[in-house]
């Protein structure tokens with residue numbers, strides 16, 4: 275729902291790095307997006323056309339690598355995808371699990387000319 | 388040419404949140420971020436909390452709303468130091484908006500600062516403000532399936548307040564279902580059931596909060 279401000283952030287990050295490298299054009303942006311963030315990638319692509327149009331990132335292709343939610347049991351070390359975010363360990367029943375992925379949202383790299 | 392970036396999309400916000408946090412620590416004020424859907428009862432809980440604790444704690448409030456000053460006026464009328472932030476359309480408060488509001492409060496005189504976030508069950512969860520305690524509310528009127536539909540906030544909150552318990556029995560909301568789903572996602576969460584209307588259950592909440600503020 276806040277994809278608009280998120281898109282602005284991504285543009286800022288990409289333009290800053292492109293500028294630092296003297297790039298003329300950003301061709302591709304590689305993003306990592308955890309499934310727990312609730313961010314809808316189509317919305318970002320939609321806002322991109324609107325917000326980046328007068329920048330060197332206007333034509334950039336946005337590539338999202340989706341990362342599933344994964345938990346790890348602190349008792350037995352089992353790693354699993356918790357259904358409905360129910361963290362209880364399916365192997366030993368342990369209640370102390372931690373999320374190892376699913377929350378990330380970052381710009382991994384940009385490809386420039 | 389490929390340029391490695393490795394920068395989080397929320398990093399800029401988190402950096403400002405860290406600065407807010409330093410200011411809070413320096414001033415010795417405990418900060419609570421209150422999040423929930425529109426109409427869940429956030430302002431009602433703020434009013435009740437102030438009522439219950441104002442003899443023991445000095446409390447200030449930041450009111451986040453998309454537009455309007457309605458909630459802030461209510462608090463002002465009750466004599467509470469309050470700053471209104473209108474987000475101008477944004478569905479959440481971010482650390483920068485909070486930092487802009489801080490000069491309007493005398494932090495060093497406060498024990499507790501309550502930030503009422505914009506009514507929204509999704510977006511506020513992604514934006515750190517520099518707070519000590521994330522409190523979220525779910526009202527009986529909203530249904531007991533919300534934690535499954537909007538897991539992020541439930542999985543991050545330190546406290547869940549189930550509000551409007553006076554309405555239990557009028558629909559099919561089952562607090563046990565909520566407790567089971569939410570503790571499954573977030574084993575350390577502390578859950579209160581209360582009614583801001585009748586005052587039922589409020590004492591447990593205010594005394595918990597009082598202890599948290601005093602023991603920081």
Ligand SMILES: Nc1nc2c(ncn2[C@@H]2O[C@H](COP(=O)(O)OP(=O)(O)OP(=O)(O)O)[C@@H](O)[C@H]2O)c(=O)[nH]1
Nearest residue numbers: 424425426427428429430431506550551582583584
């Ligand atoms: N029945 C019942 N109604 C309540 C309770 N708490 C709040 N309400 C009512 O719910 C409505 C919304 O309450 P608010 O406190 O304004 O809710 P809010 O979350 O601050 O709303 P926004 O700031 O607009 O998102 C009001 O009409 C309140 O009187 C409660 O415990 N029981």
Ligand SMILES: [Mg+2]
Nearest residue numbers: 429430458503
């Ligand atoms: Mg309100």
Ligand SMILES: [Zn+2]
Nearest residue numbers: 347350363366
């Ligand atoms: Zn296990």
